[in-house]
Amino acid sequence: MRFFSLILIGLGSVHQAFAQLLLDKRDVLARRYDLAFRVVGAADSRGAVVQDDGLDLAALLAHKAAGQSVTTFPGGNPLPDARTLAQTAAYDLLLEASPVNLTDGEPALSCVRAALRRGKAAVLANKAPLALDFTGLHALAEAHGAGLAFSATVCGGLPVINVGRRDLVAADIHRVEGIFNSTSNYILTRMAAGESYEEALAEAQRRGLAETDPSLDVDGWDTANKLVIIANAILGLSIRLENVRVRGIRGVTKAQIDRARTEGQMVRLIATAEKSESGWRLDVRPQSVPMNSFLGGVDLWEMGVVFHTDIFEDIYLKIDERGPMATAAAMLRDAVHLGCVPTFWQDLREVASNASF
Numbered sequence: 001m002r003f004f005s006l007i008l009i010g011l012g013s014v015h016q017a018f019a020q021l022l023l024d025k026r027d028v029l030a031r032r033y034d035l036a037f038r039v040v041g042a043a044d045s046r047g048a049v050v051q052d053d054g055l056d057l058a059a060l061l062a063h064k065a066a067g068q069s070v071t072t073f074p075g076g077n078p079l080p081d082a083r084t085l086a087q088t089a090a091y092d093l094l095l096e097a098s099p100v101n102l103t104d105g106e107p108a109l110s111c112v113r114a115a116l117r118r119g120k121a122a123v124l125a126n127k128a129p130l131a132l133d134f135t136g137l138h139a140l141a142e143a144h145g146a147g148l149a150f151s152a153t154v155c156g157g158l159p160v161i162n163v164g165r166r167d168l169v170a171a172d173i174h175r176v177e178g179i180f181n182s183t184s185n186y187i188l189t190r191m192a193a194g195e196s197y198e199e200a201l202a203e204a205q206r207r208g209l210a211e212t213d214p215s216l217d218v219d220g221w222d223t224a225n226k227l228v229i230i231a232n233a234i235l236g237l238s239i240r241l242e243n244v245r246v247r248g249i250r251g252v253t254k255a256q257i258d259r260a261r262t263e264g265q266m267v268r269l270i271a272t273a274e275k276s277e278s279g280w281r282l283d284v285r286p287q288s289v290p291m292n293s294f295l296g297g298v299d300l301w302e303m304g305v306v307f308h309t310d311i312f313e314d315i316y317l318k319i320d321e322r323g324p325m326a327t328a329a330a331m332l333r334d335a336v337h338l339g340c341v342p343t344f345w346q347d348l349r350e351v352a353s354n355a356s357f
Ligand SMILES: NC(=O)c1ccc[n+]([C@@H]2O[C@H](COP(=O)([O-])OP(=O)(O)OC[C@H]3O[C@@H](n4cnc5c(N)ncnc54)[C@H](OP(=O)(O)O)[C@@H]3O)[C@@H](O)[C@H]2O)c1
Pocket: 009, 010, 011, 012, 013, 014, 015, 043, 044, 045, 046, 069, 082, 096, 097, 098, 099, 100, 106, 107, 125, 126, 127, 152, 153, 155, 156, 211, 212, 323, 324, 327
């Protein structure tokens, strides 16, 4: 059996679901993959806790459910913050699921950098570190021989990154388009069914679909972050957030949606990366698409992507993801891949860096 020590940065919806998965899937992980994961540290907004022989996950979940901070978890040693945990604890793998911060990426960016500099692997659900410094983080990972995986950052459980990096071998991808944000898709679908923008947003928040800051969803930045990650990780581009033209759904009116419907169309927030003779165009904007098309049929909280390629023709992927479990499962998938095949992602990085699309 191979044992891996983990630390969790953030202990909200995603990492609580992840901790529950570790409890529920302990036997499966041991039997199928010969792996045992032990959580030795966790951080939330008030500080961090470390316990070298492993935190009692069921008790930690109950502690958080009671509204407590990890810093008061009985038996653990409190630390001032997530960065200190990432810099000082003894662990193999850091998992990052703190809120998106597009201003400076903190505290996630410092935590991931600290892990990679120490040769520890990192698994991300938080898109901000990659949207702000994709190249720098990959250079650090390479310099220190550390694994870096982030399949949860693009459409949660949908394996967009893995299919794009691993499965489209030798393909020329000339267009990627998709619906990557379930909150805005939910709002647009409900508006098409007669609700106002405000009613639909309130319902998305009540269902826990919206990001902590809903402007990331409705103004298109969450979608743009995912497009940046796809462009860098799959298309071999060196793109930052400022290279993407972004328009969200705030300006979409009920009249526009109704007009589209009378023409057999749905308004969707669509991210596109398209190659032309003059280079790649990347944008995020509301567009009308036929109701009976693939993207027109991506409803409510669903997300979807289309890869337009030469040799694989067109590949369509879609997920119906209603809570944080599928994202937590994607983080587990990355952790297992890193644990089973430590050089897997390094090999993929080499493939990507040699690619010429
Ligand atoms: N929810 C999803 O389905 C989903 C899907 C894909 C990706 N993601 C990404 O995953 C990340 C987490 O999402 P979530 O839904 O779990 O968010 P969440 O429920 O709001 O949880 C955020 C967690 O981060 C903690 N936190 C806040 N500031 C911190 C700081 N300075 N240092 C350390 N921890 C801090 C919070 O602490 P407290 O517990 O003290 O509040 C909380 O535990 C986000 O980046 C999100 O974009 C989420």
